[in-house]
Amino acid sequence: MSSIIQTLPPDVINLIAAGEVIDSLAAVVRELVENSLDAEATRITVSLMPNLWQLQVTDNGKGMSVEDLRLCANAHSTSKIRDRQDLWKINSLGFRGEALHSIAQVAELEIFSRAAIDEIGWRVAYQEGKLVTEEIVAIASGTIITVANLFASLPVRRRALPSVNQQIKLVQNIIHQLALTHPGITWQVWQNQKPWFNLSPGMTAKEILPQILKRVNLTDLQFLKLDVAVPEESEAKSNLELVIGLPDRCHRHRPDWVKIAVNGRIVRLPELEQTIITSMAKNVPRDRYPVSFLHLHLPSHLVDWNRHPAKTEIYLHYLPDWQEQVTQAIEKALTITPINLPLAVVNQRxxxxxxxxxxxxxxxxxxxxxxxxxxxxxxxxxxxxxxxxxxxxxxxxxxxxxxxxxxxxxxxxxxxxxxxxxxxxxxxxxxxxxxxxxxxxxxxxxxxxxxxxxxxxxxxxxxxxxxxxxxxxxxxxxxxxxxxxxxxxxxxxxxxxxxxxxxxxxxxxxxxxxxxxxxxxxxxxxxxxxxxxxxxxxxxxxxxxxxxxxxxxxxxx
The missing domain is CATH 3.30.1540.20 (MutL, C-terminal domain, dimerisation subdomain)
Incomplete structure (x- = not known):
């Protein structure tokens, strides 16, 4: 009797894996702009043509050499980690080596790039996950990645995706979140060859938040940065950045703007979110919720990113201690001190x-x-x-x-x-x-x-x-x-x-x-x-x- 269980062929394995990592237009944008941020880009342009299942991400980052371009779309090829020990000290947004490989399995992928130390740039093209074109091109240092015919090989996936408007909203949310965690970046976003929105850089997330929430003014917000001690680790250094809406003028009907980031990425930490809401409960009006953004900068070994493929859920060591430190930070941010005084301006209401x-x-x-x-x-x-x-x-x-x-x-x-x-x-x-x-x-x-x-x-x-x-x-x-x-x-x-x-x-x-x-x-x-x-x-x-x-x-x- 022949065996019922059989090993899948490589092309099927790659397609299944790609479908887990790249499940939407927004997922493609997320993976590409995170690579741009890891490449130390200071200007990122995203151009979307959702009706044509096409997008492009351009950055002025470090770029890639031709050797890197030949390997970047191979499975589990990455410059971020080298061995198993590196999994416990992740300092980059991407590290699994899945993004470009997965995109190449479900779309046509074209990459223009030039490393800052090189005099020439290169263009490579991938179809069905295979390198089909390699040529020299004139390009400034940085990278341009074009993704076309997304999910053409998975028509069922296309039909199952949300409407175009919903996908565009998801893309906007991803860019807003990354702008908050990386405030020094200039963002230009286009849709169907027309300008959609821009985000100007700032020193902190406080300058970014009013660009995202249009009814929030800069003077409605308080920013606080504190060095915090890591429990049981005397030499480990960490800090938290807190942007909080002053409760007498800035609040929401829903708890939809209680955001938490860890080491450059917004994540779901319900315990810390509830800590913020509870700490502000008697300061905001009844049935209202605070506007807040908390960014924890922690030693990499305290964060385990291997909980979810999208890296939006993490394991965080010493969570009760961070809850206590956040409560104290909110209390300090709401105290009227000479540092806070310039925030008090004429209330037009x-x-x-x-x-x-x-x-x-x-x-x-x-x-x-x-x-x-x-x-x-x-x-x-x-x-x-x-x-x-x-x-x-x-x-x-x-x-x-x-x-x-x-x-x-x-x-x-x-x-x-x-x-x-x-x-x-x-x-x-x-x-x-x-x-x-x-x-x-x-x-x-x-x-x-x-x-x-x-x-x-x-x-x-x-x-x-x-x-x-x-x-x-x-x-x-x-x-x-x-x-x-x-x-x-x-x-x-x-x-x-x-x-x-x-x-x-x-x-x-x-x-x-x-x-x-x-x-x-x-x-x-x-x-x-x-x-x-x-x-x-x-x-x-x-x-x-x-x-x-x-x-x-x-x-x-």
Missing amino acids: VNKLLKVAEEKNSYNCEPNETKPKHELNLIQLKAVAQVNKTYIVVEHSSGFWLVEQHIAHERVLYEQIQDHWQLIPLKTPILLNNLNFFQLEQLERLKIEIEPFGEGIWAARNAPALLAQRDDCHEALIELSLGGDLQSAQVATACRSAIRNGTPLSLPEMQNLIDQWQSTRNPRTCPHGRPIYLSLEETSLARFFRRHWVIGKSHGI
Whole structure:
């Protein structure tokens, strides 16, 4: 009886392998532009003709010699690694030697290239994976790769691909992601021989992000770069770069712009993504998500890229430690320091300021112990006036701010409550009527002691310290019983206990509040995500009042 299992012929093996690596038009673009980046290109041009199943990638990178051109489309031929040990120290975007070989199996491949050290360039052409043309050409140093008749040998693959518009969108996303991770690159992208979009280079991803998200301004973003220690490895060096949207002005309806990159490539790390969302949860408005881009530059042996052929999923060592470092970086990025100050410019959305009608209530402004500003590296803020018994005018070296007193104090109290959440006994129990099962369960969850005190009546024996001395403690306990976790209860307690708008303050009281607020961990928004201050910078005031005008000219002389 003959064997049923047989070895596949080489051409079938190559076609199957190519179909796994090159599964779409976007995959071809990804592999080619990653090779350009590995070749240290600073200018990359991508030209797409999707209806003709054709594309071209041009770069000014190091180029290839004729010997390299003869080998580049062979299976598993690469200049990136040499042996098995190199798999644990990957420092390039490509390393498997599959890209050009796989493309040559499913398309016609033409390559023009000249190495920077060579005086002549070469053109090679591949059909059905075989070298069919080799000739000398005149070309500047760099590489031009043209892919034509993509998937002509796999008509079923063509029919199964998404629509042209969806494929074009995928290509755009890939280029946007690589532009963020390699901000020094100039990108030109063409579609059907017409300019589609350009991306200008920048020093950091902060300059790239506003080119991608058109409603985001450069001044809406904060950039932070930190050297971070590698756990258990004293000599290993790493750093993180964080671009984060200031929560009082930049956020999204969906968590679609929480991006993470590791060593030059955007990857999926759900644990770190959730860390960012959680760290920003009480800074952005309700039901909104942050805009953020985190780039970890780590020693190569801490990253295993062999999890997925597209290299979008990785194994990362010491993940809990990176989560902690990211949380600390976000906290530092949101602190108002002299480094962050230039980001505060005139907010054009003055008419969108939140007007919260607050009950008038007494407020006892007791000074709290705060660290000296020089220890916290904070800017000098001076309270100078109160407007409408609601806003505090704060002067600093570059202009002034309007600080909304209620939500600034709410931020102060919320962080104090977080650090020192305390329930104290009530001198006189508070009676609560007609609580349902869920309200009773909620109060017990918050560790508030309650016991039956008659039919439909319960007695509360303790309460949060800030609420216990208030006349409206009864209403506050009812509010807490209506749902939410401990954090929500802390927010509600801070909101109810904070100074009310309409309360007059003396200058010392205002200054004390400003000092406390400035020293908080997240001074830009209240715990509900509302903006706390409006910035009016000197440069913008000078521009508005035309102080740069020549007097004679301004009077028509």
